[in-house]
Amino acid sequence: MSKVENMIPSETNPDWWRGAVIYQIYPRSFQDSTGDGIGDLPGITNRLDYISNLGVDAIWISPFFTSPMKDFGYDVSDYCDVDAMFGTLSDFDALVSKAHSLGLKVMIDLVLSHTSDQHDWFKESRQSTDNQKENWYVWADPKPDGTPPNNWLSIFGGPAWTWDARRCQYYLHNFLTSQPDLNLHEPAVQEALLDVARFWLKRGVDGFRLDTINFYFADKELRDNPALPKEARNDSIAPSVNPYNHQEHIYSKNQPENIDFLRKFRAVMVPYGAAAVGEVGDAQRGLEIMGQYTAGDDLMQMCYAFEFLSQTPLTATRVAEVLNEVERVASDGWACWAFSNHDVARHASRWNLSEGAKRLFPILISSLRGSVCLYQGEELGLEEADVAFEDLQDPYGIQFWPEFKGRDGCRTPMVWEPSNANAGFSTHKPWLPVPAEHLHLNASAQALDPASLFHHYKSVLAFRSKLSALKVGTLTDLEANGDILTFKRSSNDMELLCYFNMGQGAHKIVAPSTGWQFIGQEIGLAQDVNLAPWQGAILRRTHT
Template structure:
């Protein structure tokens, strides 16, 4: 009997990028036993679960997002037994385990693709997206890869092009083939039977393509939540009407949900990278028969500030109706939020944290975010991310947010490993190490721990509605209401003090130390990046 099958509503999920979390065996790469060794630390954050980035068998061309065996652990991360141990130890601590599922594409070294490319009539011939060239030998259409160049590569054996939305070594599976859907769902079931509590679904709107392979139209502007920055990546020059987010995807999501419904207490969160991401989020989470929740790239861009946050949140609330959002301001694919949003103080980072953790929905926190880590500046010679190597120097890729966790400020390689890591530890991160911030009253780490501990006791924050109130420039005021209880959240998102009119609100006691302003009757004064939470 599952005590709370809806545990995911309002849950906080801590994202672990295993190869950069903790190296347990001295090879310079983090691993599953390393995650297990640090479970007490994760539990101390007062989060509800862990999202593990891919650890499956892979040639690591895209660091695990190119899967060669969906049912096994890559040796650099450990074994299936290590994974089973991790699940058992996490559950002992009350932590759920969600794993990253990369369904839309595989590695070109997966046995399915190895067979598919041998001929046009083998049993796996139609498991991937193949197309003949145009009469002049050029690619079938104008679709582009997220990582640069055409979304098509030539295969001399079949004398056809195959489609890849990402690297050429990541061919797209053909979800129009029912056998592919059946196999993918069988692989998902494999992990459900092993005890996982849910899945983060990578690029879930990329599963289907237009059968007619029609050209994408040009984009007049970069829409909200779209992928690629126009100045450096031609991917954003197109409106991606035909290469992803096809209507057939909804039926597949219904099949996926039906499978998870057989395992009460499991959940899904889908990554939505689309030209109209907010509408897609609504479509994919409505009705209670598709994804449990979804997040987009809207709060993972350089845009920020009170007006942007208010508009984005209100738009999502208007579109989602009965859907459920999952919020994130950082992950393994984007510049760390401290750098991306120009944080210049710990109080500023705490204000962003307070906003993130008081919105309606669930939350993902990326490892190191609780330390306030900045984006690492790496030399070109240190880069390993193909995305950054392709677009250097205008875009430096994702390595800067993937450098190792810094556990100890006085140990070699920050206590991550006793040998040179796969990416260098960034010098500026030593001052933010766990050992520096642990039990330090004003640290970002202790603020996260305190706020998360307080938040999990506030049912109104886990389940309540949200409504924005009028507020001065560069500030946000909104209410969270549930079954007759109302909290009022006030945020000053600027360096200048602000006075807010708070009619009907009264100061709230028992909140974490960094929360609180000066009350004068019905007026609240907040200092730079100040936060207060009142009773409505």
């Protein structure tokens, strides 16, 4: 047993997560230390100085648990071990130790709604209808005509039910057929999952990113989902070519029983000062659910929905609409904002950002009320890669090609060096190709260039960390007037007026004449009322 095991922090600020900036690492694509073309835990450890230098507060590591990798780690076959391709438990302990020495919190990605069909729990459950784990997954008899028990659909295409000849029943899978859904109505399943959290907390983790947090429970009666009117559909969760968008998923997820389980999960974290951020996957009620799951002090600390991860362009009006809805349905909650992650096209490409917009957007996200997630390579300005069909790995993209090319385009390896085709990521051919157009954006070159986007992100995060109003303050006086977005951030010691010109034309803002000071010129903010295209301004008034 390693030294980190059974470690309970002696001093932890329980509110460290509030206003934190979290850097997401997709381990397959971050750094390969063994030369097999796949990133791993020692590779992450070797690059932690880079992350610390950027100025973030925490890292979130996507799944590295034992898995057959049908969905690249989101199909877990052993929650309490490291897959050999990523290293060992000792490697994980070393990563945690190094991160903590640099002042970085460590959050790991827990996938609690489903497992791999190779997990021992499922292997036992499928054997018969009278074993100890027979009720650990969502099993159902067929309709009299042999068809599935209801009309639920999988996000990855097709019915959400697969027939199992051993039990002569269907099992539920909201994702791949090899990802059966756990039955959290069974108390023993809940306790087993809470034990998983305890295992990693004892190893020193500071928190969790909870995958598909609103999928934990399915309707006990397995009622059909109603049809969703065409005008209400959107592609924020699933691509438009996916029939998943044709249903309102009121029974296959978002069940009220989840609230009690989240309270239990929060109670497990409390002694460790740990925090969780939940992924809310819902195209119609995402913000409302985020508000429900983060209300008060006994549920999740943070959640994120997909409003700023969708294809919808980020205009001043759009930002105001989202923030107004947050105020309406989640005023007592806490958001964790992101523009990119491992499941969506990189925002530089998704929104076709100009160079000015690429510099304004990190200031914008750092000015919103909530915490922030940055996705690896975002700070370098990486755009979505065009991965050829023969190089695709993502089953989602393979299923819906060519109308939807899947998630591989945002998962290509980090570019560390310009020296070779593998960009310093690996000495071997990477699991996904490194785009040639990414090479000139490599981290080494940007670290040496004070004018680079990397240094801009670094400066923006340093700027944010000094201003309590940006990290933890209230957000009021929200307005969108054409291309100009305006709001106020306030804390006990200061007020900030924030203006963002989210368009191609120059604009003059109406700012208070006395008692306010323009700040942030070092990160490209305006020094007077004249805003260039894609430029912001922040004015400060300090309370004495």
